Amino acid sequence: MKLEIKDLHVSIGDREILKGLTLDLPKGEVHAIMGPNGSGKSTLSKVLAGHEDYTVTSGSVLMDGIDLLAMPIDQRSRAGFFLAFQYPMEIPGVSNANFLRAALQARLPKGKPIDAVAFYKQLYAKMDLLKMDRSFTARSVNEGFSGGEKKRNEILQMAMLEPTYAVLDETDSGLDIDALKIVSDGVNAMRGPDRGILLITHYQRLLDYIKPDVVHVMADGQIIKSGGADLALELEERGYDWLTKAA
Amino acid sequence: MRSVLLDAPVWNHAAVPPWFAQSQQTAWETFSRLPLPSRRDEAWRFADLKLLALEGYADEDSAVAAPAALALLEQSAARLVFRNGHFQAAESHRPSGIQVLTLAEALASHGDRLQAVLQVPETGLGSAKFAALHHAHLRDAVVIIIPAGQEIEQPIEIVHLLQGPSAAVFPRTLILTEAKAKVAVLEQHLGESEGGLSIGAAQLIAGEGSTLHYTLLNRLGAGSKSMHFSTVSAGRDAQLRHSLFNLGSGWARTECRSLLEGPGSRSEMFSVSLAAGGQEIDQRTLQDHLSPHSYSDLLYKNVLFDTSRTIFAGLIKVDEGAHGTDAYQKCRNLLLSDDCEANSMPGLEINADQVKCSHGSTTGRIAEEELFYFESRGIPRLQATRLIAVGFAQEVVAKVGHPAVEALISQAVEARFAEQEG
Ligand SMILES: Nc1ncnc2c1ncn2[C@@H]1O[C@H](COP(=O)(O)OP(=O)(O)OP(=O)(O)O)[C@@H](O)[C@H]1O
Numbered sequence: 135m136k137l138e139i140k141d142l143h144v145s146i147g148d149r150e151i152l153k154g155l156t157l158d159l160p161k162g163e164v165h166a167i168m169g170p171n172g173s174g175k176s177t178l179s180k181v182l183a184g185h186e187d188y189t190v191t192s193g194s195v196l197m198d199g200i201d202l203l204a205m206p207i208d209q210r211s212r213a214g215f216f217l218a219f220q221y222p223m224e225i226p227g228v229s230n231a232n233f234l235r236a237a238l239q240a241r242l243p244k245g246k247p248i249d250a251v252a253f254y255k256q257l258y259a260k261m262d263l264l265k266m267d268r269s270f271t272a273r274s275v276n277e278g279f280s281g282g283e284k285k286r287n288e289i290l291q292m293a294m295l296e297p298t299y300a301v302l303d304e305t306d307s308g309l310d311i312d313a314l315k316i317v318s319d320g321v322n323a324m325r326g327p328d329r330g331i332l333l334i335t336h337y338q339r340l341l342d343y344i345k346p347d348v349v350h351v352m353a354d355g356q357i358i359k360s361g362g363a364d365l366a367l368e369l370e371e372r373g374y375d376w377l378t379k380a381a
Numbered sequence: 382m383r384s385v386l387l388d389a390p391v392w393n394h395a396a397v398p399p400w401f402a403q404s405q406q407t408a409w410e411t412f413s414r415l416p417l418p419s420r421r422d423e424a425w426r427f428a429d430l431k432l433l434a435l436e437g438y439a440d441e442d443s444a445v446a447a448p449a450a451l452a453l454l455e456q457s458a459a460r461l462v463f464r465n466g467h468f469q470a471a472e473s474h475r476p477s478g479i480q481v482l483t484l485a486e487a488l489a490s491h492g493d494r495l496q497a498v499l500q501v502p503e504t505g506l507g508s509a510k511f512a513a514l515h516h517a518h519l520r521d522a523v524v525i526i527i528p529a530g531q532e533i534e535q536p537i538e539i540v541h542l543l544q545g546p547s548a549a550v551f552p553r554t555l556i557l558t559e560a561k562a563k564v565a566v567l568e569q570h571l572g573e574s575e576g577g578l579s580i581g582a583a584q585l586i587a588g589e590g591s592t593l594h595y596t597l598l599n600r601l602g603a604g605s606k607s608m609h610f611s612t613v614s615a616g617r618d619a620q621l622r623h624s625l626f627n628l629g630s631g632w633a634r635t636e637c638r639s640l641l642e643g644p645g646s647r648s649e650m651f652s653v654s655l656a657a658g659g660q661e662i663d664q665r666t667l668q669d670h671l672s673p674h675s676y677s678d679l680l681y682k683n684v685l686f687d688t689s690r691t692i693f694a695g696l697i698k699v700d701e702g703a704h705g706t707d708a709y710q711k712c713r714n715l716l717l718s719d720d721c722e723a724n725s726m727p728g729l730e731i732n733a734d735q736v737k738c739s740h741g742s743t744t745g746r747i748a749e750e751e752l753f754y755f756e757s758r759g760i761p762r763l764q765a766t767r768l769i770a771v772g773f774a775q776e777v778v779a780k781v782g783h784p785a786v787e788a789l790i791s792q793a794v795e796a797r798f799a800e801q802e803g
């Protein structure tokens with residue numbers, strides 16, 4: 135059981151951004167992707183989520199053997215895929231609680247109403263875990279949230295939706311030292327044999343808190359090297375030059 | 382069948398003061414004399430005048446169906462229910478301490494006082510002909526008089542039910558608040574069948590330092606036509622709030638003229654309209670500042686589906702001598718289809734100094750990125766659209782100011798959007 139990305143080519147307009155990317159994320163593992171700005175990390179994450187700006191020209195993505203790319207965006211989410219965005223959207227007028235409720239409701243059979251009491255119980259428990267104030271339930275989704283609060287809110291959504299495969303795009307960027315610890319604890323709490331997690335990050339520090347099984351280096355739309363957790367340390371020390379030049 | 386347009390109303394004027402009988406007689410003559418609006422009429426710009434064909438509505442008692450379940454406030458200070466214009470005492474309650482009167486009662490007990498106001502409710506915004514028609518056909522009305530200093534805690538509720546495809550109703554509400562009095566009124570227009578015609582009017586007269594909140598919810602059937610005229614006048618330091626929720630009627634025209642007559646007076650005008658199918662919702666407003674240091678705020682929001690159309694024409698007028706005026710006007714349109722059309726004509730006319738005014742209108746669609754965010758959480762596009770649109774509307778609902786009224790409106794909004802989703 136895995137998220138299996140095979141020789142993926144993706145363009146925006148005429149420009150090819152992912153140039154034959156291959157990566158396996160087995161269930162139960164945590165992988166990290168590191169790589170220079172503009173190498174295509176967010177592009178990969180958004181293609182997996184189904185963003186329409188990107189055209190997949192060739193390659194495949196299978197989620198537990200099912201063709202992820204063939205599914206509409208909302209169905210991918212309900213089938214167990216989750217993306218924590220690098221830049222989460224602000225949705226004025228829709229409260230955080232209503233948003234999450236709608237997302238969970240969409241996972242129930244048609245006509246079956248969500249159990250409101252159980253929903254709030256679960257929501258509050260997850261918020262406590264992420265040390266989020268209760269007032270965030272009534273506030274509009276991400277509207278006026280600080281950068282760090284938005285990131286925390288993405289992890290709250292992940293905790294509520296309990297995906298099988300989650301991609302976290304620079305969730306650590308913008309988090310203060312305490313928040314990084316809290317969010318990492320939240321992610322670690324979700325680690326387990328039934329879930330695969332892909333962390334996109336620029337900083338080794340995140341990987342001190344969330345220990346990855348595999349680290350991949352991405353450059354110019356491809357994975358150019360994979361290794362153990364130690365690879366991140368080496369990158370921290372030596373940068374990307376030695377790899378991109380070799381490649 | 383007696384047509385509301387062609388046949389003079391049959392009045393029972395035996396028990397009314399002569400001035401009132403005369404006012405109805407004159408109103409009918411005025412209606413018959415005034416021409417229909419024409420294409421060249423600025424007050425009807427953008428309006429589809431074909432929709433003004435009001436033939437086929439009957440001026441007679443239609444069969445009144447058995448009471449259906451109504452969405453009512455759980456607690457109200459008083460409730461008056463009308464079916465096809467007929468007062469339903471059994472479904473109403475009016476405690477003794479509050480003056481909530483029918484037309485006959487009001488004319489009998491307050492005739493002299495009401496002579497100046499129980500006339501054709503003219504807004505000056507284009508529908509003089511139809512305001513006259515409304516007055517001519519008046520059989521009953523709700524007259525609420527809140528004496529000085531009385532504060533009514535719970536809202537007063539008025540319900541008008543329109544039953545039968547050719548029925549016509551002419552709901553009329555007159556609310557007078559004396560000095561420092563306080564009241565909130567919720568009026569609902571409900572349709573139990575597709576068609577029908579409603580031409581209604583509300584007159585809100587707020588005395589010195591009083592607070593008057595009026596909310597009108599239109600949930601008439603999709604095949605019905607409705608017009609509603611409001612004249613609002615705020616005395617010294619009075620606070621008036623006029624909120625409209627247009628969730629029904631195939632064609633609706635509302636006119637609201639707010640006069641800031643007393644220094645320090647405040648007037649708020651809010652509206653949410655949901656237009657769908659081939660619906661047209663046409664709203665015209667005037668914020669007229671006659672006194673210094675008065676404040677007015679207007680927020681009208683339209684949500685448009687399908688091939689629907691909305692029209693908003695609003696004017697802020699600051700008269701000479703109304704210095705220190707604060708006046709705001711905003712119309713916001715949310716377009717949910719490629720074939721709908723929102724027309725906005727905000728306007729300003731300032732003849733005084735030291736005024737703060739702003740007006741504007743925005744028209745937009747839901748951003749693709751916003752929908753993508755919802756979908757990426759598993760929420761189908763249609764539901765995402767509804768959540769965003771409901772949120773857009775809720776901003777106005779939250780301004781109504783009375784939790785129970787807000788809850789009722791909120792449910793109506795949700796239900797209306799859910800219907801739209803099918
Ligand atoms: N919608 C778009 N339109 C045009 N170009 C785009 C678009 N999205 C991404 N790109 C381009 O694709 C390339 C890869 O962008 P992407 O956001 O995937 O990089 P990244 O690896 O996530 O970078 P960072 O580390 O800075 O977040 C960049 O050159 C970017 O400018």
Ligand SMILES: [Mg+2]
Nearest residue numbers: 175176177220
């Ligand atoms: Mg990125």
